[in-house]
Amino acid sequence: MRFHLREFVTALLWLTCTSCSEFETNVERGARTQTLYYGLGTEPATIDPHLATGLTEFNVMLALFEGLVNIDAKTGTIVPGVATSWQQSKNGLRYTFHLNPAARWSNGDPVRAEDFCFAYQRILSPQLGAPYAYMLYPIRGAKAFHTGKTNQFHTVGVQAINAQTLEIELEQATPYFLSLLTHNTWWPVHPQTILAHGRSTDRLAPWTQPENFVGNGPFRLQAWRLKHRLSVDKNPYYHGRDSVKLNGIHFLPIEQNAEERAFRADYLHLTSSVPIHRIDWYRKHLPDHMRTEPALGVYYYVFNTAKPPLDDPRVRRALAYAIDREALTQHILKAGQVPAYHFTPPNTGAYSIAAQFQYDPERARRLLAEAGYPQGQGFPEFELTYNTSEAHRTLAVAIQQMWHKELGIQIRLYNQEWKAYLATRQAKDFELLRAAWFGDYNDPYTFLSLAESDNGNNPSNWSDPRYDQWMDLAAKTLDPAERLSYFQRAESYLMEEMPFMPLYFYVTNRLIHPSLEGWYPHILDYHPYQSLSIKQL
């Protein structure tokens, strides 16, 4: 049989043309089928709400689970979730939740109060090794059970009065308790599904695989292929299904630069971030496609206060006052970050504190001179350690130059790969360390507790009983105004001592297609999918 070259080329061209470029983009398909295409930026490590730690995982799990309460997308206020109503005792220590009798798991089983008890026992069981189990410590007896002081779960203040009534008793009054419930650690899991695939504390159990998964959220897991797509479709058993406008969501773990390219090609409705070098372009050409929202996070440097000369608070304050944060955020970072002159982001749980210091090189030089280093003479060179990243490096170089210019001192820059950096931090084997902290809930305690003496995430070697006392008083006080005043005293003192040197507060930049409706800013990046819909443009 002869090979007919002309026919072969024609067939090849036809095949190419017919399969080239989808006639319908994902954005168009999304409007037609009410399917959201969401760029995650990275692959979620798990969708087990008791093992997950990151925002990527949270954004997926928000579609698959529902807690006792939700957050209203527009107002940011607490609204019913699985619980239709709740009462709080006069002393603030007991909450009684009444569950919606129409609440169902995705296999049709009713959601019961016992399911919440099972979930709390699971996450607090030390064998599970849940990284965020401490989020449940406000419950009476939870910490003792989790740390192995007792193995009797009945001593923990959680009780199913009946199938529709759940009672939780707290160790002490916790004003932010209801907002805690929106965190994934407080969400229920389906006991029968988990136990069908092993013990409740078996981390390896494949209950989160698509063929096994059961959740109680507005969507159910349809498919999950790592590095490709995690797909969910509408949960027909969800109690609020009539108000859910989307029919499905495809979560795509596309890396940042490719994610932006995908957005421009109408492959995605929504991205997780915007590459820094593209922010100016979007501001100029497509401002309605990019949203900049405050985030509950602070970027800071940690001083190892055990190492001279950084053991002197005057030196630490001098270093802090000599940095021009306005210049950093406007000319180097340029993504809308807010210069930080205190540690807690503004408006965290109705808490705000005035700037505790300002850019004042002259005062910085005086402080350094008082500490024994006039014009930086005799000041030893020290090292700034950061995890490898071009953004961290650029900022570090700018600060290095500022300190050299204003104070006459030299620092070395040392970058480490991520895990090596964490090991350095753990071992406290640094002099100055780049760090970041994102709040787990909308309350200043999540930030200011970082500096407490017994906090495992405080690598600064700084410890002060006065600070601990203010924090303890804030934790126990019922009066909101008095509570916030303790926080203010603590934070003022923290900025006086300066073991942590705040640089800026984070913002979230993301690309959002104009066809997506119902997306409202939220400081914890909480965007319930029940409120989203896609319109035809």
Place this chain on the structure above:
Amino acid sequence: MLSISLRRIVQAIPTLCFIATATFLLLRLAPGGPFDQEKALAPEVKAQVEAFYGLDQPLWQQYLHYLGNLLQGELGPSYKYAGWQVERIIGQSFPVSLELGCWAFLVALAIGLPIGIAAALKNGRILDQLLMPTSALGICLPPFVLGPVLLLIFSSACGWLNPLGWHSASDRILPALTMGTFYAAFIARLMRASLLEVLQQNYITSARAKGLNPARVIGLHAVRNALHPVLAYLGPTLAGLITGSFVIESIFFVPGLGQFFVQAAFNRDYTLVMGTVLFYAVLILCFNLLVDLIQIWLNPRSRDA
């Protein structure tokens, strides 16, 4: 052939043991562990987690435990992706890398061989002088440069192809072209050098003198004998291509194994690193054996070598 294959399989066992041991030790020596994170685990929680995965045992016990599971065909659970076994991750992603690698391999051959042959046949002439610098360009241009350039032309400017993804048949074109071009350049240069040498041989001169069809002389005799060095290069090349490329998979959002291989090391996902390294080692050994067998088939005298 059978005896050679069996001999090579037996020789592979100590090689794989060495690779497993070296990888195991290097991973443990790297600073940081799989459960280190920015919001540090409480010491008692970390102790529980490490006990669960057996990381609290002495290193030699962990090693023997891993080997024992390996002999049963179990690569273990991923430390990063809870609920996912390493076998399942490889099973899901390797077929994609295999397909992409095969397409890239075909691209490399389809571009590299004709260029190398043409350059050799027109040695010293304009065509040769144009083709060889072009192939040098293919070597110098790394995938993370070529890929975005191709995207700019064929996706952004012309709108002919999707910018990323692995859905339709046309989604294979740009990743395969990006991956294959680099290897095509090497193949072209190897083929040219080898063919030039073969064309100088006496038997080629004899064949021409006997009046054989020039196409037959080149195709059947010259190219066939010139393929040996190219074949030796193709074995590891194919193994490298089908094991995936982190860069290509990131640029084009291809759900292959390459990304797992790189990110597992950063995540200190011990089992996933071990699993992918051993998987790659077996692949490379298999492909090397395949290449040797093909060479023996082409030239039975090379059996003794």
